[in-house]
Amino acid sequence: MxxxxxxxxxxxxxxxxxxxxxxxxxxxxxxxxxxxxxxxxxxxxxxxxxxxxxxxxxxxxxxxxxxxxxxxxxxxxxxxxxxxxxxxxxxxxxxxxxxxxxxxxxxxxxxxxxxxxxxxxxxxxxxxxxxxxxxxxxxxxxxxxxxxxxxxxxxxxxxxxxxxxxxxxxxxxxxxLPQRELSAGMAEVIKYGLLWDESFLSWLEDNMTALMALDETLLGEAIRRSCAIKADVVAQDETEQGVRALLNLGHTFGHAIETDQGYGVWLHGEAVGTGMLMAAELSARMGWLSSADVERVSHIIAKAGLPLAAPEDMGVEDFLKHMQLDKKNVDGRLRLILLERIGRAVITEEAPAGVLADMLEHWPRSSR
Amino acid sequence: MxxxxxxxxxxxxxxxxxxxxxxxxxxxxxxxxxxxxxxxxxxxxxxxxxxxxxxxxxxxxxxxxxxxxxxxxxxxxxxxxxxxxxxxxxxxxxxxxxxxxxxxxxxxxxxxxxxxxxxxxxxxxxxxxxxxxxxxxxxxxxxxxxxxxxxxxxxxxxxxxxxxxxxxxxxxxxxxLPQRELSAGMAEVIKYGLLWDESFLSWLEDNMTALMALDETLLGEAIRRSCAIKADVVAQDETEQGVRALLNLGHTFGHAIETDQGYGVWLHGEAVGTGMLMAAELSARMGWLSSADVERVSHIIAKAGLPLAAPEDMGVEDFLKHMQLDKKNVDGRLRLILLERIGRAVITEEAPAGVLADMLEHWPRSSR
Structure with a gap:
């Protein structure tokens, strides 16, 4: 060949x-x-x-x-x-x-x-x-x-x-690939920009329409940049003792949705898309992101065809029950990946339980 | 404390x-x-x-x-x-x-x-x-x-x-510990002497009666020397790419017996005891050990209360079928751990199939 x-x-x-x-x-x-x-x-x-x-x-x-x-x-x-x-x-x-x-x-x-x-x-x-x-x-x-x-x-x-x-x-x-799966994959692409590289996020904002229309050159470039960030993070921390945990941005909320709804009802990437927006909102309530930042996250997630609302039948307790079992937790304390700013994620145990519960309670719900 | x-x-x-x-x-x-x-x-x-x-x-x-x-x-x-x-x-x-x-x-x-x-x-x-x-x-x-x-x-x-x-x-x-399990454990102790340290084997020959009578000081010493050899080998080759395979002396035959008879019928150590003697006999047929060497192996295995004969109902084909699946094999070629001399094991693909089959055919059988 x-x-x-x-x-x-x-x-x-x-x-x-x-x-x-x-x-x-x-x-x-x-x-x-x-x-x-x-x-x-x-x-x-x-x-x-x-x-x-x-x-x-x-x-x-x-x-x-x-x-x-x-x-x-x-x-x-x-x-x-x-x-x-x-x-x-x-x-x-x-x-x-x-x-x-x-x-x-x-x-x-x-x-x-x-x-x-x-x-x-x-x-x-x-x-x-x-x-x-x-x-x-x-x-x-x-x-x-x-x-x-x-x-x-x-x-x-x-x-x-x-x-x-x-x-x-x-x-x-x-x-x-079905369009729904393309969107699900795009959630993880967006994730790299959000957690690691603001300039990549800007590039994605400029090109999302062409990417969703399967422009081959742009897709190859998006995959290359995503893999390069992932390879960099994994090389620094193969078994997730530290920085690798940042790749879980949106996943604590996302896994709760997937587990609660039954595996396969929400695609993994769809749950991560919604979960990243929830993480951004919680970051704003911690005083780390502005409303404009959250708006920016919401906009690109929507542009990739991903859901913004959580499942209709999922209460605050449903979220907390599943999040309690997250692999990142230590001795029962909840650890979350939040955004200090766009392009920089942090792992934290600092989110007050009341703020988290309030955010979960007021989050929009819809049926799929 | x-x-x-x-x-x-x-x-x-x-x-x-x-x-x-x-x-x-x-x-x-x-x-x-x-x-x-x-x-x-x-x-x-x-x-x-x-x-x-x-x-x-x-x-x-x-x-x-x-x-x-x-x-x-x-x-x-x-x-x-x-x-x-x-x-x-x-x-x-x-x-x-x-x-x-x-x-x-x-x-x-x-x-x-x-x-x-x-x-x-x-x-x-x-x-x-x-x-x-x-x-x-x-x-x-x-x-x-x-x-x-x-x-x-x-x-x-x-x-x-x-x-x-x-x-x-x-x-x-x-x-x-039941006496039968003490014997089974002693098979692995004897293994270290056979494959790695002739002087340890001599020490075991001198002390086997006292060891089987649970002399605490001697048992502590036997365990220490066994663990020291194992720790040494494992430190050299954690994932068994080379020298660690030698610790499988007697295990290829032994696993065949265990699998064939149904797990738990023979204790693992019992099967390894018989298997080590079979490995010694095959080593003799390869011209590496003398009859006196094989006699020495047979003697200490018997002294530890371990079986010498293979299961009555196990034919040559039964052995070969199970041995074919051994984890040490590469691309279907049978690899065996044999003894070059007492105290020195080698991994080899050189045992001719005919010699192996003849040894298996003439090996004594008995019911348990």
């Missing part, structure tokens, strides 16, 4: 470092994948939506001499539980695959998170490669090694830090 | 380093544990046999100000599966415990392996502490961070490398 990747980034993690390739048509670049395989045993994990679109092309591009098997799971966040991990493990053992096999995640964030977790715990750690096919997984979940599944009591409660050996982002796969 | 630990060793793994304390009465030394807790949330995982003996004493020694919960699982290798891990996770989530909680494994190797695995995957990694109560877990499984559970298709197929923060070995707990 003669297609060159348009961008290459590296996640600097010592002996666990790996490249991210970003460009159109990279699913056809099996050569980029082959050099990262641990051995000749390969298990592709995908789902019923992605398989008909890309599975054959990926297998063909991997070439000869490999023992390639596949697991095709159902689609959606509601499949992200231990039973699906069990199906992957069963397939690996049925194939007689050993520790030097390689798992390839072909799909969105759910497939990537589950494949990574299955790899992390297969014979105490097998290699895995991310081929993310949704905007959300391309800019967020495929990079950084967070893997896991949900538990009925909380999102991503079970999992491991397990880095991929390669992230291969084919931007052409966004052409087949 | 005024009891001082009789021995202290350190496992040198950079920021994952941790101490091993060995001595009589250490279950009462909650102060040694408290300094290694991640926060005030503590989950003790134990089983129905160990709980009545040591759980109250351990809880009392931990002192005030902690939120201590417990999970009491059934006893035995047949409980070492994902469903038990699910019970631990459920208990953690029901308690509302966050990522800064600490799991304490109070029990033998099964409890330690499961607690470590549950901790490794709880919210992507919680702290854990090993308080091993059997000889086998004290000299082997509590040190080194191998955690996991069995799958119907193979032993320890699912798991993670996850280091404890502390290993606290109370040698007084061996007084309540």
């Amino acid at each position: 003669s297609l060159a990747p348009a961008h290459r980034l590296d996640v600097a993690l010592g002996e666990r470092s790996y490249p991210i390739h970003i460009g159109p048509g990279l699913t056809a670049r099996g050569d980029l994948i082959r050099e990262h395989l641990a051995g000749r045993q390969v298990m592709i994990v995908t789902n019923t939506v992605v398989a008909p679109l890309y599975l054959d092309a990926l297998k063909a591009s991997l070439g000869e001499g490999l023992d390639i098997r596949e697991v095709i799971l159902d689609d959606g966040e509601q499949t992200k539980h231990m039973a699906s991990i069990g199906l992957i493990w069963d397939a690996l053992l049925e194939a007689g695959f050993n520790r030097r096999c390689t798992l390839i995640a072909l799909g969105g964030g759910v497939i990537g998170d589950m494949t990574g977790f299955a790899a992390a715990c297969y014979q105490r750690g097998a290699a895995f490669i991310q081929v993310p096919t949704t905007l959300l997984s391309q800019v967020d979940s495929s990079v950084g090694g967070k893997t896991g599944v949900n538990h009925p009591r909380g999102k991503n409660m079970l999992g491991a830090f397990w880095q991929p050996r390669l992230v291969l982002i084919d931007t052409a796969s966004l052409k087949t | 005024s009891l001082a630990p009789a021995h202290r060793l350190d496992v040198a793994l950079g920021e994952r380093s941790y101490p091993i304390h060995i001595g009589p009465g250490l279950t009462a030394r909650g102060d040694l544990i408290r300094e290694h807790l991640a926060g005030r949330q503590v989950m003790i995982v134990t089983n129905t046999v160990v709980a009545p003996l040591y759980l109250d004493a351990l809880k009392a020694s931990l002192g005030e100000g902690l939120d201590i919960r417990e999970v009491i699982l059934d006893d035995g290798e047949q409980t070492k599966h994902m469903a038990s891990i699910g019970l631990i996770w459920d208990a953690l989530l029901e308690a509302g415990f966050n990522r800064r909680c600490t799991l304490i494994a109070l029990g033998g190797g099964v409890i330690g392996d499961m607690t470590g695995f549950a901790a490794a995957c709880y919210q992507r990694g919680a702290a854990f502490i090993q308080v091993p109560t059997t000889l086998l877990s004290q000299v082997d499984s509590s040190v080194g961070g191998k955690t996991g559970v069995n799958h119907p298709r193979g032993k320890n197929m699912l798991g993670a490398f996850w280091q404890p923060r502390l290993v606290l070995i109370d040698t007084a707990s061996l007084k309540t």
Whole structure:
């Protein structure tokens, strides 16, 4: 193949470092994948939506001499539980695959998170490669090694830090992505601007209309800048002892919505979109953001087609109950990611319970 | 408390380093544990046999100000599966415990392996502490961070490398250990001499009768020397890319026996005892050991009360089928740990299939 990747980034993690390739048509670049395989045993994990679109092309591009098997799971966040991990493990053992096999995640964030977790715990750690096919997984979940599944009591409660050996982002796969999922992914893109880089946020404000219309060059640039910020943060703090927690902007509120409504009812990115606006509003009530800042956040979230209101049937207590189980909390104290200013997030335990409860009580609600 | 630990060793793994304390009465030394807790949330995982003996004493020694919960699982290798891990996770989530909680494994190797695995995957990694109560877990499984559970298709197929923060070995707990489990643990003690240190093997030959009669001073010394060898090997090769594989001497044959017979029918140490003798015999057929060497191995294994014969109903094909799935294999090629000489193990793919099959065919069988 003669297609060159348009961008290459590296996640600097010592002996666990790996490249991210970003460009159109990279699913056809099996050569980029082959050099990262641990051995000749390969298990592709995908789902019923992605398989008909890309599975054959990926297998063909991997070439000869490999023992390639596949697991095709159902689609959606509601499949992200231990039973699906069990199906992957069963397939690996049925194939007689050993520790030097390689798992390839072909799909969105759910497939990537589950494949990574299955790899992390297969014979105490097998290699895995991310081929993310949704905007959300391309800019967020495929990079950084967070893997896991949900538990009925909380999102991503079970999992491991397990880095991929390669992230291969084919931007052409966004052409087949439903608009709702494009919006969901854009929430995480906006997140990087809000928490880390005000100039990126301005760039997104200028280009959001073209991005939502799938301008390929601009999308490639948005993905590159998002991955660069994520790679930078992860290299500084792989296992979230400090700065990496900032990437959870909007996620404490968002996870509460997802868990409360039932996994898959709200897309993860949709919940994060609303959650970021809630974080901005709480930041304003702490005196850190101006009303104009909050307006700015609200405007770009709406422009990306994301919901602003919380679910109609979710009371203050529903929010607080789920937020109490957040992984960032220490000894039961609630920790939140808020905005000190646009482009600078902070982790804090300072938000007074009364201010939080008042904000939650007065937040607009709507049905979806 | 005024009891001082009789021995202290350190496992040198950079920021994952941790101490091993060995001595009589250490279950009462909650102060040694408290300094290694991640926060005030503590989950003790134990089983129905160990709980009545040591759980109250351990809880009392931990002192005030902690939120201590417990999970009491059934006893035995047949409980070492994902469903038990699910019970631990459920208990953690029901308690509302966050990522800064600490799991304490109070029990033998099964409890330690499961607690470590549950901790490794709880919210992507919680702290854990090993308080091993059997000889086998004290000299082997509590040190080194191998955690996991069995799958119907193979032993320890699912798991993670996850280091404890502390290993606290109370040698007084061996007084309540059934003789059969003492023998099983002694198999791993003998293993260290065979694979690493001929002088330790000679010492064991001189003292085996007294050790099996529970001489406290000698047992403490045997545990210290075993842990020192293990800590040394693990520090050189945490994730078994090389030298650590040598610790699997006898395990490829042993795991085949355990898997074939059904988990818990043979104790792990019993299967390893027989497996080490099989490895010695195959080493002799490769021309590496003399008949006198094999006789020496056979003699000390018998003296420790371990079985020499393989299960009556296990054919050559049964062995090969299970051995094919061994985690050490690469791309389907069988790798074995054999003895170049007494005190020096090697990893090899060189054993000819015919020689292996002939050895397996002529190996003595008996019912248990």
